[in-house]
Amino acid sequence: MTTAPSPLSPATRRSILLLSFATFSSMAAQRICDAMLPELSRVFFVSLAQAAQVVSVFAITYGAAQLVFGPLGDRLGKFRVVTFAALACSIGSVLAVFSTSLDMLVLARLVTALGAAALIPLSMAWVGDTVPSDQLQETLARIGVGTTLGIVGGQLMGGVLTDALGWRWPFAxxxxxxxxxxxxLLADFRRQQAALGASLKPGPQAARPPFFKQALAILTGRWSRVVLLMAIVEGAVGFGVLAMWASHLHRSLGLPLSLAGAIVALFGMGGMLYMAVSRHLIRRFGQQGLVSIGGALVGLCALVLAYTPHWLPAVPASLLAGFGFFMFHNTMQANATQMAPHARGTAVSLFASCLFLGQSLGVVLAAALIDRIGTGAVIALGGGVMALEGVYFAWALRRRDARA
Structure with missing residues (x-):
């Protein structure tokens, strides 16, 4: 006979809600430029591939910064680092508003990425440290709601505000x-410190192994290597190629940026739909079924979006692609949070680093291939690789379970 898990305290629920706001902001910052790439190309008199630097440089910086924020969060406190990183992001966003060249805008995006890098992985790690294991997956889904809505908000606001007011307003x-x-977050952090009766300065902590020793232990684990490799591929063909979807709809079908951004924003709504039914799907299909079905959905919908002669089929395709992608991605997150419970901040940060380094690789490769094979073929290729990844990861999960 199982007992119902004890409910989280109101203070913990409030902190989780604020962390969801932080993850929303981080993901919105990542996706805010997707729909404005053609406008940036026009305003700064550069190619679409050059304009895509505002996405690729953000992703490279975001991924590399994980190597700093993971151990920093383990030592100084994850909530503390998230708080001040969010405030730092506002500085980078203000710099973007007043940029007068593409190079200056890329620099502003780099500054924003340095702060945004801390928000999602350390929020997940804080939940892993704070929430009982029997409520961990459900609580991570709540954090995932903020991340998913960030995709919707970033792409939608990027397209709508750029069309209506100009490219500076999304950054404002x-x-x-x-x-x-x-x-x-700062107010809640101070409340937490007051409740603990502690000063803002962190108290004595048990000695931790150096970061490189922790990272090496994670990287040499057989299953950890599989998860991290899958994260690189997922970032490249999922998040990376996604940056080209709105531009493809704008260029191939002649849609205004606001409508193209709204259609691609349905990708995030598909993720929200998955979150709503995730508990049932996890019980019904298990992790192996989720990744294989999710990858297949992304591949099929990418084909539709790449080659449809009319924009209407792109609407359900974008929605279902998001649903399938988050079937895969949330299974990846669940595995990442369990790679190294003794150094969760470092482990989740390594996962995020691989994910967003893969995204930067995907953006660069996609931008380079566009002039050779076209945006439609690039999107179709990304979807096909995502489907193959789902099949492979399901096989890897079966092998892991058979060895257990």
């Missing part, structure tokens, strides 16, 4: 968002 929106979220 992000500056305001990061400022508000950072201040709310």
């Amino acid at each position: 929106f992000m500056a305001l968002l990061f400022t508000v979220v950072g201040l709310l």
Whole structure:
């Protein structure tokens, strides 16, 4: 006979809600430029591949910064680092508003990425440290809601505000968002410190192995290597190629940026739909079924979006692609949080680093291939690789379970 898990305290639930706001902001910052790439190309008189630097440089910086924020969060406190990183993001967003060249805008995106890098992985790690194991997956899904809505908000606001007011206004929106979220986190951090009766300065902690020793232990684990490799591929063909979807709809079908951004934003809505039914699907299909079905859905929908002669089929294709992608991605997250419970911040940060380094690789490769094979073929290729990855990861999960 199983007992119902004890409910989380109101204070913990409030902190989790604020962390969801932080993950929303981080993901919105990542996707805010997707729909504005053609406009940036026009304003700065550069090619689409050059304009895509605002996405690729963000992703490279984001991924590399994980190597710093993981151990920093383990030592200084994950909530503390998330708080001040959110405030730092507002500075980068303000710099973007006042950029006068593409190089200056890329630099502003780099500054924003340095702060945004801490928000999602350390939020997940804080939940892993704070929430009982019997409620961990459900609580991670709540954090995932913020991340998923960030995809919707970033792509939609990027397209709508660029069309209506110009490319600077999406960054003004992000500056305001990061400022508000950072201040709310700061107030909650001070409440946590007061409740603990501790000063803002961290107290004595047990000695931890150096970062490189922790990272080496994770990287040499057989299953950890599989998860991290899958994260690189997922970042490249999922998040990376996704940056080209709105531009493809704009260029091939002549849609305004606002409509193209709104259609691609349905990818995030598909993720929200998955979150709503995830508990049932996990019980019904298990991890192996989720990754194989999810990958196949992404591959099929990418084909539809790449070659449809009319924009209407792109609407359900984008929605179902998001649903399938998050079937795969949330299974990856669940495995990442369990790679090294003794150094969860470092482990999740390594996972995020691989994910977003893969994204940067995907953006660079996609931009380079566009001139040779076209945006439609690039999107179809990304979907096909995602489907193959789902099949492979399901096989890897079966092998792991058979050895257990």
